[in-house]
Amino acid sequence: MPTNSPASQNACIEHEIVATGLAFPEGPVALPDGSLLVVEIEQACLSRISEDGKRTVVAHTGGGPNGAAVGPDGAIYLCNNGGFEWHRGNGTLRPGGQPQDYTGGSIQRVDLVTGDVRTIYTSCNGHPLHGPNDLVFDRAGGFYFTCNGKRRERDADRGGVYYAQPDGSSIREVVFPIPFPNGVGLSPAEDWLYVAETETGRLWKFAIDAPGVLRLLPHPSPHGGEFVWGSAKYQRLDSLKVEADGRVCAATLVRGGITSVQPNGADETFAQLPESAVTNLCFGGPDMQTVWATLSATGRVAKFRWPRPGLRLNFEDRVRM
Numbered sequence: 122m123p124t125n126s127p128a129s130q131n132a133c134i135e136h137e138i139v140a141t142g143l144a145f146p147e148g149p150v151a152l153p154d155g156s157l158l159v160v161e162i163e164q165a166c167l168s169r170i171s172e173d174g175k176r177t178v179v180a181h182t183g184g185g186p187n188g189a190a191v192g193p194d195g196a197i198y199l200c201n202n203g204g205f206e207w208h209r210g211n212g213t214l215r216p217g218g219q220p221q222d223y224t225g226g227s228i229q230r231v232d233l234v235t236g237d238v239r240t241i242y243t244s245c246n247g248h249p250l251h252g253p254n255d256l257v258f259d260r261a262g263g264f265y266f267t268c269n270g271k272r273r274e275r276d277a278d279r280g281g282v283y284y285a286q287p288d289g290s291s292i293r294e295v296v297f298p299i300p301f302p303n304g305v306g307l308s309p310a311e312d313w314l315y316v317a318e319t320e321t322g323r324l325w326k327f328a329i330d331a332p333g334v335l336r337l338l339p340h341p342s343p344h345g346g347e348f349v350w351g352s353a354k355y356q357r358l359d360s361l362k363v364e365a366d367g368r369v370c371a372a373t374l375v376r377g378g379i380t381s382v383q384p385n386g387a388d389e390t391f392a393q394l395p396e397s398a399v400t401n402l403c404f405g406g407p408d409m410q411t412v413w414a415t416l417s418a419t420g421r422v423a424k425f426r427w428p429r430p431g432l433r434l435n436f437e438d439r440v441r442m
Contacts, residue, residue: 132393133393133394133395134378134379134392134393134394134425135425135426136394136423136424136425137423137424137425138416138421138422138423138424139157139170139172139174139413139422139423139424140157140159140170140174140176140421140422141174141419141420141421142176142420143159143161143168143176143420143421143422144161144162144163144164144214144420145161145162145163145207145214145216145417145418145420146159146160146161146162146168146401146415146417146420146421146422147159147160147162147187147188147360147400147401147415147417148160148186148187148188148189148199148200148255148360148401148415149189149401149402149403149413149414149415149422150189150190150191150197150403150437150440151403151404151405151406151411151413151437152169152405152440152442153437153438153440154442155172156169156170156171156172157169157170157403157405157413157422158170158179158189158197159189159415159422160182160186160187160189160199161186162185162186162187162202162204162205162216162417163205163207163214163216165181165182165183165184165185165186165204166178166179166180166181166182166186167179167180167182167186167189167197167199167231170422179231179233179236180231180232180233180236180237180238181236181238182199182201182229182231182238183201183238184201184202184203184204184224184226184227185201185202185203185204185205185226186199186200186201186202186229187199187200187201187202187253187254187255188200188253188254188255188256188266188267188305188360188401189256190256190257190258190264190434190436191258191434191436191437191439191440192230192258192262192264192287192436193258193262193287193435193436193439194287194439194441195233195436195439195440195441196230196231196232196233196287196441197230197231197233197440198228198229198230198231198241198256198258198264198287199228199229199230199231200226200228200253200254200255200256200266200267200268201226201227201228201229201253202226202252202253202254202269202271203219203220203223203224203225203226203227203251203252203271204220204222204223205217205218205219205220206218206219206220206221212419213398213418213419214417214418214419214420215398215418217272218271218272218273218274219271219272219273223271225243225249225250225251226243226249226250226251226252226253226268226271227240227241227242227243227250227253228240228241228242228243228250228253228256228266228285229241230287232441233440233441233442234441234442241285241287241288241289242285242289242292245283245292245293245294246293246294248294250268250283251268251270251271251278252268252269252270252271252278252280253266253267253268254266254267254268254269254302254303255267255303255304255305255360255361256305257305257306257307257434258287258434258435258436259307259311259332259435260311260435261332262286262287262436263284263285263286263287263291263332263333264284264285264287265282265283265284265295265305265307265314265333266282266283266285266305267280267281267282267283267302267303267304267305267316268280268281268282268283268302269301269302269303269319270301279297279298279300280297280298280299280300280301280302281294281296281297281298281299281302282294282295282296282297282299282302282305282314282316282327283295284332284333293333295327295333295334295335296316296327296335296337296344296345296346297344298344299316299318299325299343299344299346300318300320300321301318301319301320301321302316302317302318302319303316303317303318303319303358303359303360304316304317304358304359304360304361304371304372305317305361306361306362306363306369307329307363308326308363308367308384309363309365309366309367309432311329312328312329313326313327313328313329313384314326314327314329314335315349315361315363315369316346317358317359317360317361317371318358319357319358319359319374320357321351322351322352322355322356322357322358323348323349323350323351323358324348324349324350324351324358324361324369324371324382324386325344325346325347325348325349326346326347326349326384327345327346327347328347348386349369349382349384349385349386350369350382350386350389352380352389354376355375356373356374356375356376356380357373357374357375358371358372358373358374358380359371359372359373359374359399359400359401360372360400360401360402361402362402362403362404362431362432363431363432364381364404364427364429364430364431364432365409365429365430365431365432365433366429367383367384368381368382368383368384368388368429369381369382369383369384370402370431372399372400372401372402372414372415373391373399374397374398374399374400375397376391376393376397377393377394377395377396377397377398377399378391378392378393378394378399379391379392379394379399379402379412379414392425394414394416394423395416395423396416396417396418396419396421397418398416398417398418398419399414399415399416399417400415400416400417401414401415401417402414402415403431404427404430404431404432404433405431408430409430409431409432409433410426410427410428410429410430410431411424411425411426411427412424412425412426412427412431
């Protein structure tokens, strides 16, 4: 795998493009039959990509579907950011600020068998969810999700991290405020919650005392998290996944690739990909060493081998299709 050393800094990891023509894909979920689920944010839908690259729309969600995960009931749960303004140019598509038709963000449940879409949450303690982004389920069946808010010409919402039950019975804020939180993941023992900040390019971790209960650090931590890693280079972080050995892999914007670090931030490696908007990744395959990554600005999905297995996510073997 290419590292961030001068000799390999600009060499792309060997990969194949398995899907094209998508409308800003994110939230990949590897399915047992070798196909892949992705959201298409600009088209407000959840799509399935077969092994031969054929695209089939599974459900129309409205708004802006973002992170996706399989829940304990085998359904797909989505963070819906409410949509973006969109900008096209030079063969790329990129999201902007809050759109004129924005009505709010939500957490949604999608039945893959029927295509039914149900809204689970739109607020927490009376505060609207302005831009849910990414989510991860723990073994107990609840899920953590990030909400990074919306940007307008002169102001922006403050971000937070939440913990909720998939049946709609409980939602609570566990970190607030945190600037533009994006990727979220759990350590193999589920004793740490990882959160990536997009604009700062920083990775943080939060100690977990019980499902949905974080042990927040006092000042000078800005939000109770423990700093893990940041880069001297200008780059931004998007979604993340965790390897079976505990390393954290973050989709890296601007620089365009996947950054992997130890849980203490050491031993940074970097896998270059042929686009600056590498937004999401997932592990799959029989040995969990296949990675799919979304190259969102050009509407593509790349597939490649990883040198170590990824952590198998809770409930992915329960997916109902």
